[in-house]
Amino acid sequence: MNFDIDRYVASVAALDDSDIDYDDFRRHPLPDDALRCLRYMHDVEHHTVCYLRDLLVTRAHDDPVITTFLTMWAYEEFWHGEAIGKVLRAHGEIAGRPRIDAARERVGSGRLGTLGTMFASMLTEHIVTVSLTWGAVNEWTTQAAYVRLAQRTGHPTLAELVRRIAKQEGRHIDFYASEATRRLENRRAQRMTRWALTRFWTPVGSGVMPHEETVHLITYLFGDDEGAEMARRIDRRIDRLTGLSGMALIDGARRDYALTRSADDGRRDDAITGSVDDLQSAA
Numbered sequence: 001m002n003f004d005i006d007r008y009v010a011s012v013a014a015l016d017d018s019d020i021d022y023d024d025f026r027r028h029p030l031p032d033d034a035l036r037c038l039r040y041m042h043d044v045e046h047h048t049v050c051y052l053r054d055l056l057v058t059r060a061h062d063d064p065v066i067t068t069f070l071t072m073w074a075y076e077e078f079w080h081g082e083a084i085g086k087v088l089r090a091h092g093e094i095a096g097r098p099r100i101d102a103a104r105e106r107v108g109s110g111r112l113g114t115l116g117t118m119f120a121s122m123l124t125e126h127i128v129t130v131s132l133t134w135g136a137v138n139e140w141t142t143q144a145a146y147v148r149l150a151q152r153t154g155h156p157t158l159a160e161l162v163r164r165i166a167k168q169e170g171r172h173i174d175f176y177a178s179e180a181t182r183r184l185e186n187r188r189a190q191r192m193t194r195w196a197l198t199r200f201w202t203p204v205g206s207g208v209m210p211h212e213e214t215v216h217l218i219t220y221l222f223g224d225d226e227g228a229e230m231a232r233r234i235d236r237r238i239d240r241l242t243g244l245s246g247m248a249l250i251d252g253a254r255r256d257y258a259l260t261r262s263a264d265d266g267r268r269d270d271a272i273t274g275s276v277d278d279l280q281s282a283a
C-alpha cells in the first residue's frame with residue numbers, strides 16, 4: 001500500500017457542506033445521547049492542532065512527506081470540527097471558540113506530555129513509527145465512530161454529513177496505515193510500537209475529554225453487537241500490521257469502558273435503592 005502524497009495534496013479541501021440543510025436539525029432534532037457524542041467529536045476534532053504540536057517535536061518533523069501530510073490533515077480536521085459545530089448550534093448549543101476555549105482550559109497546556117514526547121524522540125528514532133501507527137489506530141476508530149453515529153441515529157441529514165467526514169478520515173487512514181506498514185518492517189520498531197500501544201494507548205479524545213464522556217461515547221456507539229463487531233474489525237486491521245497481531249486493543253478498550261458504564265449504573269442503582277430504602281424507613 002503506497003500513499004501518493006501529491007495526489008492527496010491536490011484533493012485536500014475544506015469539508016463541502018454547502019448543500020447540507022442544517023435547519024433540518026431544528027425540525028428533527030437529534031436525541032440527547034447523539035448530541036453528547038457530537039460535543040465530544042467537536043472538541044476532539046478541534047484539538048487536532050494540539051496533537052500536531054506533539055507530532056512535530058519528534059523526528060517526524062524532519063520528513064517533508066510527513067510534514068506535508070500533517071499540514072493538510074490539521075486543515076481537514078479543523079473543518080470537521082466546524083461542521084459539527086453547525087449541528088450543535090442548530091440545537092441551540094454553544095460551539096466553536098467558546099467550546100474550544102473551555103476544552104483547552106480543562107486540559108491545560110500539556111507541556112509535560114510534549115516534553116516527554118520530545119525526550120523519547122531524542123532516545124529513539126522509532127518514536128515516529130509509534131506515532132504514525134498510533135495515528136492509524138485513531139483514524140480507524142474515528143471513522144468507525146462516525147459510521148456508528150449515523151447508524152444509531154438514523155437521521156438522514158446527519159448521516160450525509162458524517163459520511164462526508166468519514167470519507168476524508170479514510171484518506172487519513174491511508175496515509176497513517178501506509179507509513180505504519182512500511183516502518184514496521186523494522187523489528188525494533190515493531191517491538192517498541194507494540195509495547196507503547198499495549199501500555200499507553202487509550203481511545204481517541206480520552207486524554208482531553210472527561211472520563212464519563214468517553215464512557216458515554218463508547219457505550220452508545222460500540223456497546224451493542226454491531227459496535228462490538230466494528231471494534232473487532234478494527235482489531236483485525238491492526239492484526240495485519242507486522243508485529244502487532246493479537247493485541248485486541250479496540251475490543252479490549254470497548255469492554256473496559258462499557259464495563260465502567262455498567263459498574264457506574266450498578267452503583268447508581270444501589271444509591272437509588274438506598275435512597276428509596278432511607279425514604280421508606282423515614283416514612
Ligand SMILES: [Fe+2]
Nearest residue numbers: 045077080169
Ligand atoms: Fe476528523
Ligand SMILES: [Fe+2]
Nearest residue numbers: 139168169172
Ligand atoms: Fe482524521
